[in-house]
Amino acid sequence: xxxxxxxxxxxxxxxxxxxxxxxxxxxxxxxxxxxxxxxxxxxxxxxxxxxxxxxxxxxxxxxxxxxxxxxxxxxxxxxxxxxxxxxxxxxxxxxxxxxxxxxxxxxxxxxxxxxxxxxxxxxxxxxxxxxxxxxxxxxxxxxxxxxxxxxxxxxxxxxxxxxxxxxxxxxxxxxxxxxxxxxxxxxxxxxxxxxxxxxxxxxxxxxxxxxxxxxxxxxxxxxxxxxxxxxxxxxxxxxxxxxxxxxxxxxxxxxxxxxxxxxxxxxxxxxxxxxxxxxxxxxxxxxxxxxxxxxxxxxxxxxxxxxxxxxxxxxxxxxxxxxxxxxxxxxxxxxxxxxxxxxxxxxxxxxxxxxxxxxxxxxxxxxxxxxxxxxxxxxx
Numbered sequence: 098x099x100x101x102x103x104x105x106x107x108x109x110x111x112x113x114x115x116x117x118x119x120x121x122x123x124x125x126x127x128x129x130x131x132x133x134x135x136x137x138x139x140x141x142x143x144x145x146x147x148x149x150x151x152x153x154x155x156x157x158x159x160x161x162x163x164x165x166x167x168x169x170x171x172x173x174x175x176x177x178x179x180x181x182x183x184x185x186x187x188x189x190x191x192x193x194x195x196x197x198x199x200x201x202x203x204x205x206x207x208x209x210x211x212x213x214x215x216x217x218x219x220x221x222x223x224x225x226x227x228x229x230x231x232x233x234x235x236x237x238x239x240x241x242x243x244x245x246x247x248x249x250x251x252x253x254x255x256x257x258x259x260x261x262x263x264x265x266x267x268x269x270x271x272x273x274x275x276x277x278x279x280x281x282x283x284x285x286x287x288x289x290x291x292x293x294x295x296x297x298x299x300x301x302x303x304x305x306x307x308x309x310x311x312x313x314x315x316x317x318x319x320x321x322x323x324x325x326x327x328x329x330x331x332x333x334x335x336x337x338x339x340x341x342x343x344x345x346x347x348x349x350x351x352x353x354x355x356x357x358x359x360x361x362x363x364x365x366x367x368x369x370x371x372x373x374x375x376x377x378x379x380x381x382x383x384x385x386x387x388x389x390x391x392x393x394x395x396x397x398x399x400x401x402x403x404x405x406x407x408x409x410x411x412x413x414x415x416x417x418x419x420x421x422x423x424x425x426x427x428x429x430x431x432x433x434x435x436x437x438x439x440x441x442x443x444x445x446x447x448x449x450x451x452x453x454x455x456x457x458x459x460x461x462x463x464x465x466x467x468x469x470x471x472x473x474x475x476x477x
Contacts (some may be wrong), residue, residue, distance in 0.1 A: 140333030218259020238271030265309030
């Protein structure tokens with residue numbers, strides 16, 4: 098697409114992405130991790146976009162993390178060969194894993210149980226062993242085994258005895274998304290590192306090389322101060338950022354690269370409402386900032402140039418309607434936004450909001466001209 102279209106021409110609601118902001122977010126984290134001496138493995142689950150990944154990898158396929166095998170298949174088709182599938186493997190998906198590995202993709206799976214390890218060891222289809230990372234629980238957020246869990250070496254032995262490869266360990270500090278401030282974020286990053294290094298050492302003592310020690314979340318990636326013993330950092334949300342990340346101090350609202358463009362379709366002045374055509378089908382139901390010190394509703398509201406309206410929130414949503422109103426207790430005036438006015442919604446959770454759409458409309462700084470359309474990977 099050329100610059101003939103603008104954000105005023107497209108059918109709303111749709112996603113708009115500032116390419117320069119994405120590039121700046123990528124450059125910031127790359128520089129930080131370069132200084133710590135550890136490579137970045139992009140997690141594509143947020144953007145699900147070959148075009149976004151190309152900005153990180155300088156137009157050449159690099160190492161990535163995926164959350165679906167559909168992502169792995171699309172990126173493999175574009176030449177990516179170093180892929181970690183960072184969701185616990187379901188045995189019925191192993192045929193797709195094998196098919197990708199037969200195409201020359203070094204696809205590594207994730208597991209945290211003896212049952213998964215046994216299934217992996219019996220599903221090699223005559224190939225060399227499928228490599229696996231063992232998921233380590235560092236903060237009780239989701240799956241994984243604790244570094245001191247007696248099951249950890251048993252899982253590794255089950256893999257090795259069945260001919261699969263114990264590639265190492267993977268840790269995700271999911272509770273870091275609820276940290277608040279520099280000290281809390283640094284503590285989460287150090288705890289993540291320590292758990293990963295401890296678990297890897299358990300495996301090595303048990304006779305497994307475990308060459309990969311993988312950590313990562315957007316908050317910890319930006320606040321780690323020591324990555325001794327870590328071989329890679331995974332992160333994905335940082336390419337766009339969102340209000341949850343701004344709320345815990347990882348970025349500012351100026352760093353948010355993705356917004357949802359919606360149109361004003363009505364008013365309920367008796368209720369202090371402005372209605373738009375962008376409901377939760379456009380922005381998601383994610384209310385991640387509700388647990389933070391400042392609740393941003395379903396998102397902040399800006400004009401097409403990116404200027405925030407004082408205290409104006411997307412305060413409610415039905416399927417195809419968004420409700421804009423002033424923050425409770427605000428003394429600001431409700432802005433005069435006639436029917437047909439287009440506004441941007443800054444999202445709470447970039448991953449969830451992006452998932453409602455199949456493409457990004459890309460702009461450059463200080464312009465509403467659409468210079469490209471980037472498709473997203475859909476499905477599982």
